[in-house]
Amino acid sequence: MNLSIDASFMEQSITDFLNNKFPGKVLGDYTYRGQFSLYVTADALYEIALALKEEAALSFDFLVDICSVDHLGKAWESEGRYEIVYTLLSLEHTYRFMLRVKIADHTVAPQSLCDIWHSANWLEREVWDMMGIEFKKHPNLTKIVTDDDLEGHPLRKDFGLVYEEPQFSHNHDEVLITPDNPNH
Amino acid sequence: MGLEEKIPDGIALTTLDAMVNWARKRSVWPLGFGLACCAIEMMSTIASRFDMARFGMEVMRSSPRQADLMIVAGRVSNKMVPVLRRLYDQMPNPKWVISMGACASCGGIFNNYAIKQGVDRVVPVDIYVPGCPPRPEQLIDGILMLYKKIEKESVKRPLITQPNAQTQDERPGEVSGQPHRNPSGELNK
Numbered sequence: 001m002n003l004s005i006d007a008s009f010m011e012q013s014i015t016d017f018l019n020n021k022f023p024g025k026v027l028g029d030y031t032y033r034g035q036f037s038l039y040v041t042a043d044a045l046y047e048i049a050l051a052l053k054e055e056a057a058l059s060f061d062f063l064v065d066i067c068s069v070d071h072l073g074k075a076w077e078s079e080g081r082y083e084i085v086y087t088l089l090s091l092e093h094t095y096r097f098m099l100r101v102k103i104a105d106h107t108v109a110p111q112s113l114c115d116i117w118h119s120a121n122w123l124e125r126e127v128w129d130m131m132g133i134e135f136k137k138h139p140n141l142t143k144i145v146t147d148d149d150l151e152g153h154p155l156r157k158d159f160g161l162v163y164e165e166p167q168f169s170h171n172h173d174e175v176l177i178t179p180d181n182p183n184h
Numbered sequence: 185m186g187l188e189e190k191i192p193d194g195i196a197l198t199t200l201d202a203m204v205n206w207a208r209k210r211s212v213w214p215l216g217f218g219l220a221c222c223a224i225e226m227m228s229t230i231a232s233r234f235d236m237a238r239f240g241m242e243v244m245r246s247s248p249r250q251a252d253l254m255i256v257a258g259r260v261s262n263k264m265v266p267v268l269r270r271l272y273d274q275m276p277n278p279k280w281v282i283s284m285g286a287c288a289s290c291g292g293i294f295n296n297y298a299i300k301q302g303v304d305r306v307v308p309v310d311i312y313v314p315g316c317p318p319r320p321e322q323l324i325d326g327i328l329m330l331y332k333k334i335e336k337e338s339v340k341r342p343l344i345t346q347p348n349a350q351t352q353d354e355r356p357g358e359v360s361g362q363p364h365r366n367p368s369g370e371l372n373k
């Protein structure tokens with residue numbers, strides 16, 4: 001195991017590897033405070049992830065986390081409303097980086113990565129539960145975090161606050177808890 | 185004067201209520217039930233610096249069957265509501281509830297989709313302790329107020345009518361204008 005691996009060397013080899021193997025599928029890179037990420041297209045994500053795991057020189061054998069971002073109302077929303085961020089870790093090279101995918105809508109989500117990393121199963125369920133991104137071919141895309149009665153996906157920016165008016169003595173009658181006001 | 189002069193030394197007369205309430209209030213067994221950050225203050229209340237044992241609470245029970253006080257320490261999420269109600273139903277009578285902190289009392293800063301806006305919508309609450317989090321002194325003050333409340337109770341009057349009595353409204357001697365919801369979210373009658 002090579003613990004002293006050079007980060008810029010890894011960045012270069014990932015980019016070269018993907019550009020050779022999947023020409024046109026890597027849309028760009030992005031570095032923030034030394035964290036390297038690559039934007040790829042949603043249709044090629046599954047193949048890219050599989051190749052990153054199986055290529056011996058890279059061997060990203062651990063999917064650490066999946067996050068999602070809602071760009072609603074931002075200037076760059078036209079590039080795709082949702083962004084999914086996959087954090088990959090190579091235990092062999094002790095190197096981690098992020099794969100990022102932008103999608104226009106929650107229905108055009110990439111394919112599920114459950115077959116590649118088992119950890120993707122629950123992580124994708126969480127992303128679906130909180131943001132409503134419907135991963136394709138997921139074996140069991142059901143609720144994992146929110147309670148069963150909740151409808152909708154709370155982390156979406158258009159979900160609403162579901163704010164409940166507190167009841168004080170001065171507005172006791174207006175905020176009466178009644179069956180018509182079932183938000184309780 | 186009267187009857188007391190005639191009885192031998194070492195015997196005192198009192199009412200059954202006073203006797204039972206004295207025994208009850210001096211050995212309240214709390215249920216170890218921390219839900220969020222408030223639980224840290226609750227733990228501190230038990231530990232040596234504040235030492236709840238001074239008030240007859242030596243130990244937190246981990247089983248609701250052995251407890252008669254539920255200290256709801258923290259925000260109650262909607263997913264926790266059925267669990268909380270079930271634990272409450274499993275506690276033997278007589279039983280009391282302290283709602284500790286802003287979150288348990290009214291939702292606190294979490295006015296959102298996931299948090300119950302007050303644990304009194306699930307179980308009847310005896311004492312509300314405000315604060316975010318309340319200091320251990322405040323919790324102890326709440327416990328002492330609960331003792332005062334226990335002193336006023338009577339063995340003749342059932343504290344809570346049925347194990348499944350859902351609401352504060354059903355408790356004798358208490359007034360509440362609000363309908364309450366059971367864990368499945370339906371309004372109680």
Ligand code: SF4
Pocket residue numbers: 220221222257258259284285286287288292293315316317318
């Ligand atoms: S009242 Fe404050 S300390 Fe207590 S659970 Fe709520 S946020 Fe945490």
